Amino acid sequence: MRIYEDLRTVQRRVGVVQAVVALAVALLVVYFWHLQVIRGKYFRELAENNRIRAVAIPAPRGPLFDRKGRILAENRSSFNVVVTTERKDDLGGALQRLSRLIAFDPAEVRERLNTQGPRFRSVVVKADASDQDVATIEARRLEEPEASVDVVPLRSYPLGMGLAHSLGYVGEISDRQVESGAFPGLEPGSTVGQAGVELQYNNELMGRDGLRRIVVNSRGVEVTEAQRVAPVDGPPATLTIDLDLQAAVMEAMAGKSGSVVALDPSNGEVLAYLSTPAFDPNSFSAGIKSAEWADLLKDPEKPLLNRPIQGGYAPGSTFKILDALAALQERVITPQTRFHCPGYLSVYNTVFRCHKESGHGTVDMTQAIALSCNVYFYNVGMRLEIERLSKYAHMLGLAQLTGIDLPHEIPGVFQDPEWKMRTQKARWFPAETVSVAIGQAMSVTPLQLLRVAAAVANGGRLVTPHLTREVGGRTVAAPAPRDLGFRPDVIAAVRDAMISVVNEGTGQRAKLEGVLVAGKTGSAQVVTHARLETNKSAREYQPHGWFLCFAPADHPKLAMVVMVEHGTAGGTSAAPVAGQILARYFGVPAIGPGMNPPPDNPPVEPSPQPLRAQGAHEAPAVAQQD
Amino acid sequence: MAIDRRLLFNIDWGFLAAALILLGIGVATILSATFAGRNHGLEIKQLYAIALGLVGMLVIVSLDYRRLVDRAPVLYLAALAVLVYVLVLGPRIANTRRWFMGPGGFQVQPSEFAKLVAALLVAKLFAEAKKETLGLFDILVPGAAVGVLVVLIAAEPDLGTAFTLVPLFLTVGFLAGLRVRAILGVFLVMLMVGSLGWMFVLKDYQKSRIYTFLDPNLDPRGAGYQKIQSEIAVGSGGVVGKGYKNGTQAQLGYLPARHTDFIFSVLAEENGFVGVVAVLGLYMFILWRAFETAQMARDRVGAFLAAGIAAIFSFQVVYNVAMVAGLVPVKGLPLPLMSYGGSSVLSSLFAVGLILNVRMRRFAN
Numbered sequence: 001m002r003i004y005e006d007l008r009t010v011q012r013r014v015g016v017v018q019a020v021v022a023l024a025v026a027l028l029v030v031y032f033w034h035l036q037v038i039r040g041k042y043f044r045e046l047a048e049n050n051r052i053r054a055v056a057i058p059a060p061r062g063p064l065f066d067r068k069g070r071i072l073a074e075n076r077s078s079f080n081v082v083v084t085t086e087r088k089d090d091l092g093g094a095l096q097r098l099s100r101l102i103a104f105d106p107a108e109v110r111e112r113l114n115t116q117g118p119r120f121r122s123v124v125v126k127a128d129a130s131d132q133d134v135a136t137i138e139a140r141r142l143e144e145p146e147a148s149v150d151v152v153p154l155r156s157y158p159l160g161m162g163l164a165h166s167l168g169y170v171g172e173i174s175d176r177q178v179e180s181g182a183f184p185g186l187e188p189g190s191t192v193g194q195a196g197v198e199l200q201y202n203n204e205l206m207g208r209d210g211l212r213r214i215v216v217n218s219r220g221v222e223v224t225e226a227q228r229v230a231p232v233d234g235p236p237a238t239l240t241i242d243l244d245l246q247a248a249v250m251e252a253m254a255g256k257s258g259s260v261v262a263l264d265p266s267n268g269e270v271l272a273y274l275s276t277p278a279f280d281p282n283s284f285s286a287g288i289k290s291a292e293w294a295d296l297l298k299d300p301e302k303p304l305l306n307r308p309i310q311g312g313y314a315p316g317s318t319f320k321i322l323d324a325l326a327a328l329q330e331r332v333i334t335p336q337t338r339f340h341c342p343g344y345l346s347v348y349n350t351v352f353r354c355h356k357e358s359g360h361g362t363v364d365m366t367q368a369i370a371l372s373c374n375v376y377f378y379n380v381g382m383r384l385e386i387e388r389l390s391k392y393a394h395m396l397g398l399a400q401l402t403g404i405d406l407p408h409e410i411p412g413v414f415q416d417p418e419w420k421m422r423t424q425k426a427r428w429f430p431a432e433t434v435s436v437a438i439g440q441a442m443s444v445t446p447l448q449l450l451r452v453a454a455a456v457a458n459g460g461r462l463v464t465p466h467l468t469r470e471v472g473g474r475t476v477a478a479p480a481p482r483d484l485g486f487r488p489d490v491i492a493a494v495r496d497a498m499i500s501v502v503n504e505g506t507g508q509r510a511k512l513e514g515v516l517v518a519g520k521t522g523s524a525q526v527v528t529h530a531r532l533e534t535n536k537s538a539r540e541y542q543p544h545g546w547f548l549c550f551a552p553a554d555h556p557k558l559a560m561v562v563m564v565e566h567g568t569a570g571g572t573s574a575a576p577v578a579g580q581i582l583a584r585y586f587g588v589p590a591i592g593p594g595m596n597p598p599p600d601n602p603p604v605e606p607s608p609q610p611l612r613a614q615g616a617h618e619a620p621a622v623a624q625q626d
Numbered sequence: 627m628a629i630d631r632r633l634l635f636n637i638d639w640g641f642l643a644a645a646l647i648l649l650g651i652g653v654a655t656i657l658s659a660t661f662a663g664r665n666h667g668l669e670i671k672q673l674y675a676i677a678l679g680l681v682g683m684l685v686i687v688s689l690d691y692r693r694l695v696d697r698a699p700v701l702y703l704a705a706l707a708v709l710v711y712v713l714v715l716g717p718r719i720a721n722t723r724r725w726f727m728g729p730g731g732f733q734v735q736p737s738e739f740a741k742l743v744a745a746l747l748v749a750k751l752f753a754e755a756k757k758e759t760l761g762l763f764d765i766l767v768p769g770a771a772v773g774v775l776v777v778l779i780a781a782e783p784d785l786g787t788a789f790t791l792v793p794l795f796l797t798v799g800f801l802a803g804l805r806v807r808a809i810l811g812v813f814l815v816m817l818m819v820g821s822l823g824w825m826f827v828l829k830d831y832q833k834s835r836i837y838t839f840l841d842p843n844l845d846p847r848g849a850g851y852q853k854i855q856s857e858i859a860v861g862s863g864g865v866v867g868k869g870y871k872n873g874t875q876a877q878l879g880y881l882p883a884r885h886t887d888f889i890f891s892v893l894a895e896e897n898g899f900v901g902v903v904a905v906l907g908l909y910m911f912i913l914w915r916a917f918e919t920a921q922m923a924r925d926r927v928g929a930f931l932a933a934g935i936a937a938i939f940s941f942q943v944v945y946n947v948a949m950v951a952g953l954v955p956v957k958g959l960p961l962p963l964m965s966y967g968g969s970s971v972l973s974s975l976f977a978v979g980l981i982l983n984v985r986m987r988r989f990a991n
Contacts, residue, residue: 009758010929011921013801017933018917021940025910028947029903035861035951036899043861050858051874218855218879 052226053216058191059207060153061198062234062472064167066243067269071158073167073198078154078286079129081137083146084122084221094146095125101140102126102133108290127286128154145221155191155198155285159243161278162250165306166241166270166406166467168196169281171288194284195306197239197467199407204471207234235472240269245558248584249274252577257565258544259307259446260581261465265454265550265559268463268478270404272560272581275307308450309402309409312443313563316570317372318522318546319439321452321494323380324365326392328490332383335365335493341375348431352378369497370505372521374438381437386428389436390416395484397451397462398444403479404465412448415441439522449548450561456494456518457550457559460486499553506571507547509592510579516553517582521570522546542566545573551582558585636986637687641915644908645963645978649676649971651905652889652964658871659885659892660966668885668966675968679975686979690987694980695753695927698746702771705743708736709778724782735969737779737787741938742976744775744791749930752802759803762811769795769812780823785832786945786959790938792816797937798930801920835955855880856888857952859895867898885966887958891950905964909943919985928984935977 035043064073081102083094095106104126112123125147126133134149155170157163171194173186183192183202192206193199210231215223249260249272262272279296283289296304305311327333343359345352354360354374360367368376381389394400399414413419415436417428435441447465454463461481468476498518501507507519523543525532532541545567550559560578567573576595583590653676657669686694708726716723726734751768772795780788796809824833859875868874873895875881884892894902916936923929939962946961948954960967962974 007923007926007929009803010801010926014917014920014929014933017797017800017937018914021913021917021936021944022910024940024944025906025913028944028951029906031948031951031953032860032894032899032902032906035857036863036894036902037865039861040864043858044864046858047862047874050855050880051878216878218881223878 051215051217053214055212055214056187056189057210057212057228057231058152059209059231060233061155061170061191061207062205062236064197064205065236065238066241066246067238067271067469068243069238070243072163072239072241072243073155073157075153076156077151078127079131079134080124080150080152081126081129081133082122082148082150083125084148084216091123091146094144097144098125098137098147101136101144102129124150124287148222155282157281159246159250160280160282161276162246162274163241164196164278164281165275165308166196166239166273167281168198168200168406169194169284170198171284195408196406197237200405201237201468201471205234205237208232237471238469239467240264240271240469241273241467242271245272245581245585246274248272248581251584252580253564256567256577257301258563258567258574259311260560260562260577261308261447261450262558262560262581262585263450263454263463263465265457265463265556266481268454268465268481269469270465270467271558273308273467275305275311277301277303279303306406306408307563308446308561309404309406311445311563312410312412313446313544314442314524315398315439315444315449316522316524316543316546317374317439318449318452318520318548318570319437319442320369320372320377321456321498321520321548322392322396322398323377323384323389323437324369324494324497325396325456325486325490326384326388327380328365328493329392329486330384330388333365333380335497338362338364339368339376339379341368341373343375345375345378345434347378347382347434348429350431350434352434365493366497366500369494369520370500370503372501372506377437378434381433382430384437386416386430386433386436389433390414390418393442395462396455398448399442400448402445402447402451402465404447405468405476405478409447410445412445413443439524446561446563449546450559453520453548453550453561454559455484455486456491456498457556459488460484460491495553498549502549502575506569507549507575509571509575509590509595510547510549510582511590511592511595512551512579512582512586513589513591515551515582515586515588517549517551517579518553518556519547519549519575519578521575522548523568523570526566539566542568545570547571547574547578549578549582551586558582633986636989637982638915638919638985641912641985642978642982644912644915645975648905648908648912648963651893651908652961652966654870655889655893655896655964656885656966658873658896659876659881659889661871662877665885671968672966672971675971676975678968679972682972683975683979683982686976687982687986689983691931691980691983692925692927694983695746695750695931698743698750701743702747705736705740706774706778709740709775712736713778713781722782722784724784733968735967737782737784738969738973739976740775740779741787741790741794742935742973742980744772745794745931745934745938745977745980747771748795748798748934749927752798752930753925753927755802757803759805760799760808761805762808765799765804765808765812768799780827783829783832784958786957789957790941790959793937793941794934798934801930801933802926852882852888852956853952855882856891856950859891860951863895863898863901865899867894867896867901870896872896887946887956887960887965888950889965890947890961893964894950906947913940913943916981919981919988922988923984924988928987932981932984935980939977 060075066072095109099106109123109125137147137149157167170191173183173190173192177183178188193202211229212225213227214225217223245262253260253274253276257277260274261270263270283292340362341354341360343354343357360371360373363373363376393414399412401409401411420426420428432441451462455461461483463481464479466478495518498520499516502510502517502519506521510517510519523545525543527541535541545564547562547570550556562574562578564573579590579592579595653669653672656672660666660668712726713723716725717727719725724735726736748768755764772791776788776791855875859881873892875895876884876892881888881891893905913936916932920929920933920936923932942959942962945954946959949956960970
């Protein structure tokens with residue numbers, strides 16, 4: 001007997017559930033219609049963006065050549081090991097594994113990632129990797145798909161430290177530079193000039209990066225290339241540097257600290273430019289290690305300082321050139337005007353001493369310059385007075401930017417009544433004028449002094465020093481030398497005096513055979529005389545030695561400033577350096593005392609009198625030594 | 627074991643054919659989703675699972691469903707034992723304990739089978755309550771029985787499968803005469819348990835999934851990633867799709883779990899709206915027939931069993947497809963018949979067997 005249950009309620013309720021399910025499926029179909037048909041185009045774009053990435057192909061920077069077409073900066077192909085992934089979480093493991101294959105510091109990479117923010121796509125784990133590293137990575141393409149090797153142009157400077165401060169260096173654009181808009185339109189990751197000519201002409205030298213559109217998978221690893229826009233190479237640039245002269249400068253300054261700049265006095269083209277000690281610009285190209293950078297910053301010798309345009313020094317006796325120019329032009333003296341030097345001058349209740357204790361006797365202007373007599377120029381300074389000294393100092397470009405095509409130049413300081421009132425709210429004392437006359441109470445750069453020498457050399461015109469002749473086929477226009485209005489007889493008298501500095505005076509070590517050299521020595525004291533007495537042999541207490549010169553004196557091809565830090569007197573430290581450089585440049589022997597004279601012409605002249613400082617309690621100016 | 631020859635005439639061949647077609651589409655889609663990567667060859671494994679599942683299905687079809695339902699308590703205890711075993715001693719895989727390690731590295735996911743055991747038990751318990759209407763008190767025993775399973779599975783944790791038991795319980799309860807008021811009561815209890823669970827049980831990753839479902843841009847590369855990428859895959863498929871094996875989202879690896887839980891996303895990307903409608907049509911046909919079977923069943927047990935299984939199936943299909951479209955939070959819930967996975971395929975085919983079983987015996991004694 002078969003019992004049929006009453007299933008009507010159950011069946012009815014099944015119908016309800018069935019209807020609910022059918023409704024749900026129908027709603028899903030409607031939603032898929034919305035998603036796929038109505039919004040299909042939108043999602044197709046998203047899917048495209050998902051798989052296409054734009055990757056920059058770095059353009060090689062324009063090479064830099066010297067005035068004769070020899071390489072100063074070029075690009076070499078280097079290999080970067082790069083890790084690319086879509087998700088930062090995947091990175092830790094990949095970095096750990098890679099660090100076992102090739103040597104790098106995963107912690108340092110992670111640190112860089114943290115500063116990189118959410119824009120992360122790929123990170124360079126090892127820049128400028130070795131061939132062996134590259135082979136290791138390439139052999140493990142399958143195991144480590146995130147790791148790849150990029151070939152990138154790397155900036156290289158064959159001369160290394162020799163042109164570090166003029167050419168500068170390149171490096172990755174910093175976050176601060178991106179934010180501040182220092183390089184408009186550039187993305188993070190771009191390599192830009194960070195100093196020197198590289199920074200000054202960055203836009204011109206950079207060229208235009210190319211672009212690769214690549215198809216990537218969900219891990220961000222490239223599958224194929226969809227499009228390629230080739231990069232436009234940066235155009236070459238020709239500098240005014242003369243590599244031969246630069247090499248001579250580097251050799252002559254080996255082991256010394258200081259500056260040498262040489263330029264063509266007729267147009268201001270810089271022929272040689274050295275600041276030493278320096279850094280190796282090559283070490284910045286692939287990203288400098290933070291420890292190396294910290295060492296450069298901490299170094300007491302300040303290798304990062306661009307001395308010719310950032311070092312502020314007292315010009316010392318080299319300022320006497322300016323005294324003479326001003327006094328002759330203002331007719332307060334003639335070349336024949338004589339003053340008596342008893343070894344000191346007592347004015348305004350102060351005793352100002354000459355560096356020669358016994359005095360130079362009665363000297364005219366030429367002798368005063370040749371022997372660097374302080375007393376003579378104390379008198380000249382008093383006749384000129386501070387207003388006219390200040391006027392000529394500014395006219396000749398002291399305490400002002402020279403306008404050289406290098407970034408980060410400093411102006412320096414020239415103390416005069418206006419300056420003193422503005423900064424110290426104090427009146428000017430006439431005694432201070434006496435200090436100014438021998439190049440104290442001011443802070444000028446070597447390049448500023450060089451312009452003064454160049455003005456004497458070229459007949460009284462102020463040049464604008466510049467390092468670049470041509471960028472990408474376009475001539476870089478430098479301002480023409482500006483005539484300062486000196487009478488020809490003024491210039492001739494000062495030039496003659498400078499010739500006798502080298503021929504008979506304090507600068508004899510710069511003397512050449514057959515080429516007439518004009519010069520002026522100087523020394524800039526760095527501590528008070530009393531302090532120097534406490535430790536006479538301490539290097540850091542020794543004054544800086546100056547030598548300003550041009551040659552050949554009658555039709556100058558070259559004007560040069562040499563400054564040897566803590567070299568003591570300019571005549572014994574800077575003048576021989578200049579002599580060595582000039583001898584190489586003109587291809588003639590240097591015949592100054594102690595300058596490896598030719599065997600058939602031994603020196604008969606004794607060296608200039610040893611220059612000794614006098615104990616001077618009142619005025620620091622007495623510490624002048626030449 | 628002899629099958630009454632008359633029964634063969636009553637087999638729902640259309641239902642079986644639709645299930646086999648979906649299995650076939652599943653295998654083809656798995657092939658497309660994995661042929662390029664390190665998972666290639668999975669479609670072969672899936673075919674083995676299907677073969678094994680068909681054998682199991684034949685066994686189930688040959689046994690009268692009433693005898694199976696009678697054994698439900700034993701099966702239930704066995705399921706409890708395995709679930710507890712897995713929870714305590716099972717291998718830890720991706721921070722979960724869902725798997726039972728068979729000999730030779732053979733992995734089984736017991737929760738997939740526990741679903742069917744629950745369907746048998748619920749059918750038995752509700753069929754024994756011979757009342758026209760049921761109140762909350764009447765469902766205490768089946769509620770507790772299912773509740774234990776839910777807790778054990780949720781603890782693995784496998785929230786998706788655990789949650790599948792809720793529609794099963796509510797559907798069968800509803801058919802058995804549970805008042806609508808009582809259903810609301812059940813919802814209230816679940817809400818309380820749910821909020822307690824949110825506070826004390828849910829892991830952080832689960833919470834973050836729910837948060838990011840509500841706002842995927844909170845974490846577009848993390849927990850919101852699956853939803854966004856799946857939505858892009860589906861939407862970019864358009865009307866006719868990008869073509870078989872040509873879905874960029876699937877082939878370039880943007881889609882997570884593309885051969886398992888997100889298999890429908892691959893289908894939608896490569897075959898477009900046309901493919902979606904065809905496959906959803908097949909599912910709708912199967913579900914319709916399954917509920918029809920419940921209506922045709924000769925007794926309450928058969929009706930409850932068929933409807934319970936249909937409810938499980940419906941929930942999984944609707945939830946999984948809605949998840950792929952980005953409508954509901956991502957839960958580890960496979961699409962029956964199509965997703966890759968041996969346990970899922972076996973359990974789906976056993977379920978098909980149970981439905982066939984009830985339907986073919988609708989006239990017999």
